[in-house]
Amino acid sequence: MNQKRIYLYPFFILLSIFIIDKLVCIPQFREAGRRAYKSGQNVLIGLPKVWEEDKKKQSENTKVIVVAGTSRSDxxxxxxxxxxxxxxxxxxxxxxxxxxxxxxxxxxxxxMTKSMIDSDFKPDVLFLEFSEEMLNENNIFSYKSKWQELMLHEDELIDIFPAFNFKFQREILMRLAFVSYNYHFSPIQGISNLIKGKTANDDTYFIALASYLNKKRPFDPKFVGIEIDNFTPQEYKDRIIDYSESQRERLLPNYAFSETEYIFLKKIIQLAEEHNIPMVIWEPQVHPYYNQLRKSITGGNLFESLGPNLVSVNSKNIRLISLNKGNTNCKTFLDSSHVSPICVPEIADKLLQTAKEIPNYK
Known part of the structure; x- marks a missing residue:
């Protein structure tokens, strides 16, 4: 008799897992027991509010230009x-x-672009950064790190499935098959919070992040960077040579072209074309020292070589421009990878001039 009960244990364990997994489909239960949101998820949650504020500005006859990019766009x-x-x-x-x-x-x-469209917000112009580091499969900040931060809903997982390699597609299938796995669900936490009428505790972190997102940071004129020919030997070592090495270690290690990131770039372009969003894809300027180092690793000129395959010359919504060809008056750098904020007015002007070439630009 006891042996028969032992044989039934695996069945009861699997049944319990199945029941808990299906209970997670109930929104209240899922919110009580899911993992706390991480930074990438908080950004996506906060963006619809940003788009609503931008739509209000447009209704007041203000043109809204969305700047999407890394620290070089920041x-x-x-x-x-x-x-x-x-x-x-x-x-x-x-x-x-x-x-x-x-x-x-x-x-x-x-x-982010999907969020914009789902919120029925259409910017007057979208500035999208193109940096070669963003296409490195082994960049420590690649899609692999963001993937660990996100808990996407089922329709979102299905949408992104074709863009990923087999390893991540297998992960997506697991998340679709087992909802509790997708939301990192804790049954004990879920039951406890449900009894107390609580949800996963994100409030403190999200408020801090929202405060950061909503506040612009006027730069201190005393710390605007250094003219390209005015670095002292020590400043040049610290800000140019050593910083370039840190960029190489973090953003360019074992450089391999990322088909996944490239597909997502193409999907952004596809969204812009489908929804008639005027978009300027631009390459930021970097210091010549770092530019040569990066070129020795990536082969360089990715912007020129990939551009014709990304955007049709007859596109009614998108134009491209590189500002890394010695075609700016900006000679002031914070470090080897970033120009000074004092260069922003010129950058904005050049990108807007490029936007004027877009047929659907108004």
Missing amino acids: IFHEWENIPVNKNTYPFPTYFETRSSIKASEYFLFYL
């Missing part, structure tokens, strides 16, 4: 009001810079 965030050349763009203009996320990549920006 310098836009250091201007409360970016002076725009009226000959280039004669309208009241607001630059939405909360969409620039340091240490980010195209997987996150695809989800």
Whole structure:
């Protein structure tokens, strides 16, 4: 008799797992027992509120330009009001810079663009950064790191499935098959919180993040960087040579072209074309020393070689421009990878001039 009971144990264990997994489909139970949101998820949760604020600005006859990119685009965030050349763009203009996320990549920006469209928000122009580091499969900030932070819903998982390699597709199938696994569900936490009428505790962290997202950071004129020919030997070593080495170790280790990131970049472009979103894809300027180091690793000129395959010359919504060809007056750098915030007005002007070439640009 006891032996028969032992044989039934695996059945009861599997039945319990099945029941708990299906209970997670109940929103109240899922919210009580899921894992706390991490930074990438909090950004995606906070963005719909950002888009609503931007739609309100548009209703007040202000043009909204969304800036999406890494820390090289984040310098836009250091201007409360970016002076725009009226000959280039004669309208009241607001630059939405909360969409620039340091240490980010195209997987996150695809989800961000989807969020924008799902919120029925269409920017007047979208500035999307192109940096070669974002296409490194082994970049420590690639889609692999963002994937660990996210708990996407089933429709989102199905949408991104074709973009991933077999390893991540297998992971997505597991998440689709077992909802509790997707949400990192804890039965004990779920039951406890459900009894207490609580949900997973994210409030403190999200409020802190929302505060960061909503506040622009006017730069201190005393710390605007150094002119390219005015670095002292020690400053050059610290800010150019050593910083370039740190970038190589973090962003360019074992460089391998990421088909996954490339697919997400193409999916962003596809969304812009389908929804008639005027978009400028631009390559930021970096210091010549780092530019040569990066080129020796990646082969360089990815922007020029990939551009024709990414965007049709007859596109009515998208144009491309590189600002890394010695075609700016900006000679001031924070370090080897970032120009000074004082260069932002010129950058904005060049990107807006490029936007004017877009047929659907208004």
